[in-house]
Amino acid sequence: MSISRRDFNKLLLSGVAGSAFGLFGMNSKTFASGAARKHVVVVGGGFGGAATAKYLRKLDPSLSVTLIEQKLSYVTCPFSNWVIGGLKNIKDITHTYTALRTRHGINVIADRVVSIDAPKGQLKLASGKMIGYDRLVVAPGIDFKYEAVPGYSQKIAETKIPHAWQAGAQTLLLQRQLHGMKNGSDVIICAPDNPFRCPPGPYERASLIAHYLKKHKPQSKVIILDAKEKFSKQGLFTKGWERLYPGKIAWHSSTGGGKVLGVNAENMSVETEFGAIKGGVINVIPPQKAGKIAFDTGLTNEKGWCPVHPSSFESTILKGIHVVGDACVAGAMPKSGFAASSQGKVAAAAIINLLNGKEPAPPSLVNTCYSLIGPEYGISVAGVYQFAAAGIVEIPGSGGLTPLDASDDQLQQEALFAEGWYTNISKDIWG
Ligand SMILES: Cc1cc2nc3c(=O)[nH]c(=O)nc-3n(C[C@H](O)[C@H](O)[C@H](O)COP(=O)(O)OP(=O)(O)OC[C@H]3O[C@@H](n4cnc5c(N)ncnc54)[C@H](O)[C@@H]3O)c2cc1C
Known part of the structure; x- marks a missing residue:
């Protein structure tokens, strides 16, 4: 059988x-x-x-x-x-x-x-x-290895740039920030290198944030800065994003501009090898x-x-x-x-x-x-x-x-x- x-x-x-x-x-x-x-x-x-x-x-x-x-x-x-x-x-x-x-x-x-x-x-x-x-x-x-991301700390995670990688208060903080964000601002998700909790998690998050933005902030988009060259269920996610959220989710591999050099909580920006990117909401998922x-x-x-x-x-x-x-x-x-x-x-x-x-x-x-x-x-x-x-x-x-x-x-x-x-x-x- x-x-x-x-x-x-x-x-x-x-x-x-x-x-x-x-x-x-x-x-x-x-x-x-x-x-x-x-x-x-x-x-x-x-x-x-x-x-x-x-x-x-x-x-x-x-x-x-x-x-x-x-x-x-x-x-x-x-x-x-x-x-x-x-x-x-x-x-x-x-x-x-x-x-x-x-x-x-x-x-x-x-x-x-x-x-x-x-x-x-x-x-x-x-x-x-x-x-x-x-x-x-x-x-x-x-x-979390907070120190692995220059400019990031537990205090910043709790107040300005949540990781939301342990659920509860962090989930609600990220949700509130998303609701308060101006239409036209972007959400930046910084995804860590392997191994980490829930390999498909950052990409599901990008999808469901894009779902929210499509409904409530149509001029905004999601930018994923990734420490990796590829990710879990990549083909399936990419296909789904093209179908449901065309132009709304931009994924950058580590060598394609996704490597995070540091974050600046004061001016809400992420430093990459290709320059600084500003976010209305920043979600750093540390190693x-x-x-x-x-x-x-x-x-x-x-x-x-x-x-x-x-x-x-x-x-x-x-x-x-x-x-x-x-x-x-x-x-x-x-x-x-x-x-x-x-x-x-x-x-x-x-x-x-x-x-x-x-x-x-x-x-x-x-x-x-x-x-x-x-x-x-x-x-x-x-x-x-x-x-x-x-x-x-x-x-x-x-x-x-x-x-x-x-x-x-x-x-x-x-x-x-x-x-x-x-x-x-x-x-x-x-x-
Ligand atoms: C956004 C996201 C989505 C996910 N989606 C999925 C999914 O769809 N499917 C799936 O299978 N997995 C998913 N995961 C992964 C899943 O959450 C983890 O793999 C899982 O929680 C691991 O379980 P654990 O028991 O090892 O740790 P946890 O669930 O973190 O439990 C550890 C517990 O130990 C307690 N604790 C720690 N130290 C102490 C101490 N000193 N004294 C007393 N208590 C202590 C903590 O309070 C905590 O409650 C997701 C993760 C994320 C971040």
């Missing part, structure tokens, strides 16, 4: 995302019986951390699981471009931890982890409380690195990301600590929410094996990234991944892209699938 990419993804997201665990040949009873009440602590309640916490409890209800998240609710980056483009409200992409606490028996603590003592197996919270663990999962997401707590704990390599064993997501630097999500080095997998949740499930299964004195089974991982170019114009890229000698690799022929010659119906369906994907993954993780 053959299984299509879409069928496979449906299976993984249909409440039996747990079906993936069939691959590990285990169920909750296998582990519930033999194990003493072990305590697993998860730091970070985003796609990676919340999925790990939930699936630890689903697979082995005898486990005690604590999730520590510094924010009271979580605003997803997925669909935040839709909010910026006026297609969704911030409430639509905000999730609480109530279900994890009440339905899944996870001890959710709203606090910030300030230090981790790996040899002692304990961590300290900003409130001063100490918490011990048998195994720890660190899923802190990303931090990234693993979240701060990963650095402070010594989990990062020289490139600023956390190397892990691909079968368990256990750190190759510190035993007993697993890292999932954007912060980890996951081979061919992109830094996406879907990838983070898939890694979280693999890590959960591996942790349960390890707590029971067993080796983690070879994992199977999955990712799909939908992007919206217009309200009825969606595209996607998907892949299934496995563990090989080289680390995590994509299984050849397992996924693929929306075809370049997709019909209008297919593109419209992709937009609908994107909505379905968001609803399902949100329920799967926080529901």
Whole structure:
């Protein structure tokens, strides 16, 4: 029997995302019986951390699981471009931890982890409380290399030139700036070099900002200054831009004038090799690195990301600590929410094996990234991944892209699938 990419993804997201665990040949009873009440602590309640916490409890209800998240609710980056483009409200992409606490028996603590003592197996919270663990999962997401863009800083990001690459206040700031911008001014998006969170994200953002401008500021356009020579789903984006927003989005590759030498927040300009460009709104997406707590704990390599064993997501630097999500080095997998949740499930299964004195089974991982170019114009890229000698690799022929010659119906369906994907993954993780 053959299984299509879409069928496979449906299976993984249909409440039996747990079906993936069939691959590990285990169920909750296998582990519930033999194990003493072990305590697993998860730091970070985003796609990676919340999925790990939930699936630890689903697979082995005898486990005690604590999730520590510094924010009271979580605003997803997925669909935040839709909010910026006026297609969704911030409430639509905000999730609480109530279900994890009440339905899944996870001890959710709203606090910030300030230090981790790996040899002692304990961590300290900003409130001063100490918490011990048998195994720890660190899923802190990303931090920014502000200093890599001369003239840019966290303060400037918070006041004048948002990155909006962590959703919430930054999303709303960029949206407000867009609304306040004069018709005829331009929006500049500075996209970083690889690797970074959500490779298609800057181009989806450009699309949905162009959608907003077309309606509300028809004399304005979007200029993308890119640190790269090519980008994710480039052919599909370019085709969509020509169809929906002709002349409205200008993309400059790194060697074609896109290299950013610095920003000037005073006169709202970006310095490039070809001179300064003024923007009514400037959105700098700086280069990234693993979240701060990963650095402070010594989990990062020289490139600023956390190397892990691909079968368990256990750190190759510190035993007993697993890292999932954007912060980890996951081979061919992109830094996406879907990838983070898939890694979280693999890590959960591996942790349960390890707590029971067993080796983690070879994992199977999955990712799909939908992007919206217009309200009825969606595209996607998907892949299934496995563990090989080289680390995590994509299984050849397992996924693929929306075809370049997709019909209008297919593109419209992709937009609908994107909505379905968001609803399902949100329920799967926080529901
Ligand atoms: C504009 C945009 C669009 C995107 N669209 C998509 C998409 O369509 N599909 C997709 O799959 N992905 C998408 N992504 C990527 C996705 O958002 C990330 O890959 C995903 O959020 C990574 O999950 P994570 O758990 O690693 O990190 P996060 O989601 O960032 O979660 C980390 C959490 O850890 C918490 N934390 C950090 N440090 C501490 C600490 N010391 N103590 C306590 N808590 C801490 C943070 O508060 C945060 O809640 C998009 C990203 C962007 C920017």
